Amino acid sequence: MLDFVIDFAYSPFALNQGQKQVFALTVELFAEQESRVYSVSEITRAIKTTLEDSLPTVWIEGEISNFIHHSSGHMYFSLKDADAQINCVMWRSRIDTLRFVPLDGMKILALGNIRVYEKRGSYQLDCIRLVAAGRGELQLAFERLKERLYSEGLFDAEHKKPIPEFPQQVGVITSPTGAAIRDILQVMRRRFPGIGIILRPALVQGQDAAVDLAKAIAEFNEFGLVDVIILTRGGGSLEDLQPFNEEMVARAIFSSAIPIVSAVGHEIDFTISDFVADLRAPTPSAAAELVVPDSREWRVRLQQVQRHLVQQMENRCRMAGEQIRRIRSSYAFRQPEERLHQLQQQIDDLAAQLSRAMQLRFERAEQRLQSIHQRLVDQQPQTILRRGYCLVWNDEKQKFTLAARDLRQNDALRLYFGDGGARAVVTQTGLPAWQAGDGREPGGSNEKTDL
Amino acid sequence: MKKQTFEQALKRLDEIVELIDNGEISLDQSLNLLEEGTGLVAFCAQKLNQVEKRIQILRKDNEGFVLDNEELT
Numbered sequence: 001m002l003d004f005v006i007d008f009a010y011s012p013f014a015l016n017q018g019q020k021q022v023f024a025l026t027v028e029l030f031a032e033q034e035s036r037v038y039s040v041s042e043i044t045r046a047i048k049t050t051l052e053d054s055l056p057t058v059w060i061e062g063e064i065s066n067f068i069h070h071s072s073g074h075m076y077f078s079l080k081d082a083d084a085q086i087n088c089v090m091w092r093s094r095i096d097t098l099r100f101v102p103l104d105g106m107k108i109l110a111l112g113n114i115r116v117y118e119k120r121g122s123y124q125l126d127c128i129r130l131v132a133a134g135r136g137e138l139q140l141a142f143e144r145l146k147e148r149l150y151s152e153g154l155f156d157a158e159h160k161k162p163i164p165e166f167p168q169q170v171g172v173i174t175s176p177t178g179a180a181i182r183d184i185l186q187v188m189r190r191r192f193p194g195i196g197i198i199l200r201p202a203l204v205q206g207q208d209a210a211v212d213l214a215k216a217i218a219e220f221n222e223f224g225l226v227d228v229i230i231l232t233r234g235g236g237s238l239e240d241l242q243p244f245n246e247e248m249v250a251r252a253i254f255s256s257a258i259p260i261v262s263a264v265g266h267e268i269d270f271t272i273s274d275f276v277a278d279l280r281a282p283t284p285s286a287a288a289e290l291v292v293p294d295s296r297e298w299r300v301r302l303q304q305v306q307r308h309l310v311q312q313m314e315n316r317c318r319m320a321g322e323q324i325r326r327i328r329s330s331y332a333f334r335q336p337e338e339r340l341h342q343l344q345q346q347i348d349d350l351a352a353q354l355s356r357a358m359q360l361r362f363e364r365a366e367q368r369l370q371s372i373h374q375r376l377v378d379q380q381p382q383t384i385l386r387r388g389y390c391l392v393w394n395d396e397k398q399k400f401t402l403a404a405r406d407l408r409q410n411d412a413l414r415l416y417f418g419d420g421g422a423r424a425v426v427t428q429t430g431l432p433a434w435q436a437g438d439g440r441e442p443g444g445s446n447e448k449t450d451l
Numbered sequence: 452m453k454k455q456t457f458e459q460a461l462k463r464l465d466e467i468v469e470l471i472d473n474g475e476i477s478l479d480q481s482l483n484l485l486e487e488g489t490g491l492v493a494f495c496a497q498k499l500n501q502v503e504k505r506i507q508i509l510r511k512d513n514e515g516f517v518l519d520n521e522e523l524t
Binding site: 164166171176189193194195197198199219295298299302305306308309312317350367398399 | 498500
């Protein structure tokens with residue numbers, strides 16, 4: 001170290017007084033340091049540790065330059081402002097969180113960690129998330145709220161309520177004029193026409209929307225008569241979806257005793273509501289599909305169950321029949337009288353059960369015939385009506401009338417014939433049934449339930 | 452009896468199928484189960500075939516909740 005100093009002090013270059021002072025200071029500083037010599041790796045590691053430990057995950061605002069989307073899938077670029085720049089990388093695995101295509105000159109916010117790349121002796125920002133700076137504030141608020149609610153446990157799986165498989169009534173919270181309610185109605189009517197749908201009209205964008213949405217959730221809970229709630233709106237800008245990112249709405253969802261399905265915006269949009277809800281659906285239509293079972297599918301399944309049950313019973317009966325034959329032909333019949341009686345009893349029991357089974361099968365066959373008949377009627381009402389029959393729709397009860405006893409005086413009716421309809425009012429009830437020549441009622445179907 | 456739901460009926464149907472498949476019950480018992488099962492299937496079919504219901508609008512006023520049968524405009 002001393003040699004070095006002397007070298008400088010006697011350098012052939014002429015130094016002025018000021019330069020000499022600077023040199024002297026430098027020399028002093030060096031002298032005070034430990035005389036230890038670092039390897040490049042060591043000092044780099046020291047720099048890495050110092051930098052990475054002292055800087056937490058940070059948001060950095062800047063302008064993109066030198067953007068390269070490498071063939072490996074990773075993105076490399078610099079963030080710069082008027083006076084400085086920093087190298088950035090976004091690894092392929094994080095790119096699907098991007099909601100925009102980064103371009104040179106774009107102003108963005110980047111969330112990430114400073115990492116030292118030892119091989120090159122450079123440092124860079126390892127980006128976790130990029131946000132276009134125009135929407136920066138909303139997005140930041142979103143991220144912060146999400147983090148806070150997450151750490152409070154509002155998104156935890158253990159709080160998720162199961163969605164009932166067969167809801168009788170579904171509550172829907174959305175705009176009464178939006179596309180969402182139309183999509184939902186269409187899907188539900190196709191899948192399960194008999195389901196009850198109750199709409200609580202709500203504001204879905206603008207300043208007052210969050211309050212209204214939270215109120216709607218509370219109201220359904222107070223009302224109580226729905227099995228599941230769909231909270232939804234169609235696609236829109238981040239600002240449009242903002243009400244669904246408000247803490248108030250998140251808390252209302254969390255405290256709802258009724259399970260909530262959230263379907264806000266398009267597939268790619270995730271809102272706080274989606275995270276807190278018991279189930280997230282990518283679109284309003286998808287929410288309807290998730291909530292309402294497909295009646296056609298279930299009809300097929302029910303038929304399978306029924307067929308299976310009957311088959312099993314047939315097997316059991318066949319086995320019982322074989323048992324009877326076996327006992328009859330067994331040596332046991334040559335045994336003393338008391339034993340014989342016992343066996344006889346056993347046979348009688350089995351035979352009685354068999355005949356009941358046969359009767360059941362018979363009734364079932366009859367039922368099946370009737371249901372086939374019913375289906376034909378449902379599918380082809382015109383053909384039946386053209387033969388001179390008439391369908392009676394009761395305006396009061398909002399259903400077809402199948403029996404005279406269901407009519408009350410002054411009920412408003414609609415009569416449907418093969419060629420058209422008419423309105424009518426019941427003037428008198430309690431008339432005797434129509435008698436045909438063979439003494440039977442027309443159709444003989446007053447046993448039918450109103451399936 | 453309390454109003455049966457579709458879900459309860461299906462659950463019971465599952466139980467019945469399992470009991471009958473097991474084969475460890477008497478013929479008489481399985482007959483009863485078949486009878487019950489047939490009733491449940493009919494009940495479920497009826498639920499599935501219910502006529503289309505109109506959408507209702509939930510409104511809260513001073514006296515409580517009102518359901519309107521309004522058409523959406």
